[in-house]
Amino acid sequence: MAVERHEAVVVGGGIAGLAAAWALRDRDVVLLEAEDRLGGRIFSKKREPHWMTVGAHFIGGLDSPVGQIAEELGLEKIKAEGEMATVWMNGKLVRGGRFETYPFRLPLSLGGRISLIRAGLRLMMANRRVRRIIDDPLHGHQGFDGETVEAPGDPKLDGKTFADVLGKLHPQVESIMRTMVNRVTAETHEMSGHFGASVVGNLWADAAMLRETIPGGLGEVVDAMSARMGNRLVTGAPVDAVEHGPDGVTVRARQGGEDITIQADYVIMATPAPITRRMVSGLSEDKAAALDAVRYGPYIIMSAITDELGPMPYDDIYMVGVIDRSFCMFYNLMNPLRKAGQPRTPGGAINVHTGANQAAGQWDMTDEAIRDLYLADIEEIFPQTKGIVSEAWVHRWTHGYPFWAPGHLNHQAALARPEGRLHFAGDYVGYASTGPTSHSGYIAARAVRKALETA
Numbered sequence: 418m419a420v421e422r423h424e425a426v427v428v429g430g431g432i433a434g435l436a437a438a439w440a441l442r443d444r445d446v447v448l449l450e451a452e453d454r455l456g457g458r459i460f461s462k463k464r465e466p467h468w469m470t471v472g473a474h475f476i477g478g479l480d481s482p483v484g485q486i487a488e489e490l491g492l493e494k495i496k497a498e499g500e501m502a503t504v505w506m507n508g509k510l511v512r513g514g515r516f517e518t519y520p521f522r523l524p525l526s527l528g529g530r531i532s533l534i535r536a537g538l539r540l541m542m543a544n545r546r547v548r549r550i551i552d553d554p555l556h557g558h559q560g561f562d563g564e565t566v567e568a569p570g571d572p573k574l575d576g577k578t579f580a581d582v583l584g585k586l587h588p589q590v591e592s593i594m595r596t597m598v599n600r601v602t603a604e605t606h607e608m609s610g611h612f613g614a615s616v617v618g619n620l621w622a623d624a625a626m627l628r629e630t631i632p633g634g635l636g637e638v639v640d641a642m643s644a645r646m647g648n649r650l651v652t653g654a655p656v657d658a659v660e661h662g663p664d665g666v667t668v669r670a671r672q673g674g675e676d677i678t679i680q681a682d683y684v685i686m687a688t689p690a691p692i693t694r695r696m697v698s699g700l701s702e703d704k705a706a707a708l709d710a711v712r713y714g715p716y717i718i719m720s721a722i723t724d725e726l727g728p729m730p731y732d733d734i735y736m737v738g739v740i741d742r743s744f745c746m747f748y749n750l751m752n753p754l755r756k757a758g759q760p761r762t763p764g765g766a767i768n769v770h771t772g773a774n775q776a777a778g779q780w781d782m783t784d785e786a787i788r789d790l791y792l793a794d795i796e797e798i799f800p801q802t803k804g805i806v807s808e809a810w811v812h813r814w815t816h817g818y819p820f821w822a823p824g825h826l827n828h829q830a831a832l833a834r835p836e837g838r839l840h841f842a843g844d845y846v847g848y849a850s851t852g853p854t855s856h857s858g859y860i861a862a863r864a865v866r867k868a869l870e871t872a
């Protein structure tokens with residue numbers, strides 16, 4: 418059996434692992450990825466001049482490592498200017514205006530309106546607590562610097578569920594809240610109050626910040642990194658076991674039907690928490706407990722290419738929250754291409770997705786059945802889409818999104834902490850988005866570099 422030696426091995430070729438390998442590319446580093454492609458939950462396909470994506474669509478922060486890498490690689494960035502605070506409910510598309518006006522504009526019963534106002538006030542108060550913590554410059558995480566991953570939260574809100582924070586809801590408002598949280602693959606009673614208040618409360622504020630993408634899709638960043646790093650990024654190489662000791666780490670993997678063993682000075686684990694937990698032996702008790710506590714929900718997503726010849730009613734919209742249909746979000750992926758004053762080019766691309774219990778309920782359906790179900794609902798919302806979808810790509814993510822369950826903050830420090838020669842990166846380590854995730858890879862790489870230089 419072949420035994421290789423390297424200074425550093427990165428396990429997992431999502432953006433966390435890629436950012437780590439990129440930051441160590443002047444050293445003796447190799448990245449092992451199980452699948453035949455790199456990118457993990459960044460997964461897009463070009464359909465010139467459009468693109469499809471079943472993973473991340475916006476760069477999670479231009480000042481983050483992934484944003485900086487895109488800059489360094491000379492990739493063009495474009496901005497979505499379309500509306501984000503748009504909701505479809507009971508046959509009505511409510512668009513524009515402030516979120517606070519929605520209790521009066523959505524098609525709700527009187528009881529529903531009162532319930533939404535009450536829940537909205539509770540949410541606003543909780544979100545104020547959340548913002549006080551995450552906007553605190555002392556935490557520094559938003560500047561993507563520092564030596565550790567910072568993911569602060571409000572301890573009081575962390576101790577309860579988001580359902581507790583919202584209080585008793587009218588069924589119509591329950592549907593609205595479910596739609597808002599299913600996009601992060603959880604239900605209101607599964608996630609902590611801190612997580613829910615930040616995900617829903619920041620929806621429009623964050624959406625306004627996260628609007629930059631790359632023409633061709635975020636897979637362009639992955640392809641450009643891969644072109645620069647060449648054969649140091651090894652695909653089709655699933656890692657089975659990682660054993661660490663005081664003098665080094667042994668990585669056991671398979672490649673082309675052969676077992677391979679790599680001896681490394683340091684290893685960066687950049688796989689989702691349950692996979693990391695399964696692969697690594699000899700973890701300390703609190704680290705193992707922290708990895709066990711990370712929760713993910715499922716996602717089902719469909720990306721579709723459309724062949725319209727003229728304008729569509731969603732040209733000025735980027736995102737629509739869809740209440741009580743087979744998916745919870747609709748996206749007009751090509752909104753960044755539609756610029757005021759410029760001619761509207763033919764064709765486009767749209768996305769819909771759902772998560773949590775709704776995705777679980779659809780999990781056993783065939784891709785064709787899911788496509789038909791989603792297309793029928795898209796057509797109800799936008800009848801102009803009838804007969805114009807020329808390609809549809811359905812994808813399922815088992816580990817869609819790591820959400821924070823109540824009590825998450827008790828584990829935060831252990832999640833980010835290295836164990837001897839092992840370092841940990843990934844979206845579960847801090848905040849789940851490509852920006853903070855790439856930052857977790859950079860932090861791990863920085864620590865490995867320091868250790869190598871000291872040695």
Ligand SMILES: Cc1cc2nc3c(=O)[nH]c(=O)nc-3n(C[C@H](O)[C@H](O)[C@H](O)COP(=O)(O)OP(=O)(O)OC[C@H]3O[C@@H](n4cnc5c(N)ncnc54)[C@H](O)[C@@H]3O)c2cc1C
Nearest residue numbers: 429431432433451457458472473474475477656843844851
């Ligand atoms: C549908 C969807 C939309 C999203 N939209 C956005 C967005 O617009 N903006 C944003 O910033 N974020 C978005 N996100 C979140 C973002 O995509 C993720 O937070 C981020 O990509 C996760 O990166 P990661 O490297 O931690 O994990 P992953 O991307 O999951 O990478 C882990 C890698 O490890 C590999 N692996 C697993 N097991 C093994 C093994 N045994 N051996 C070797 N390799 C292994 C996997 O194949 C995978 O490639 C979205 C996520 C989803 C699912």
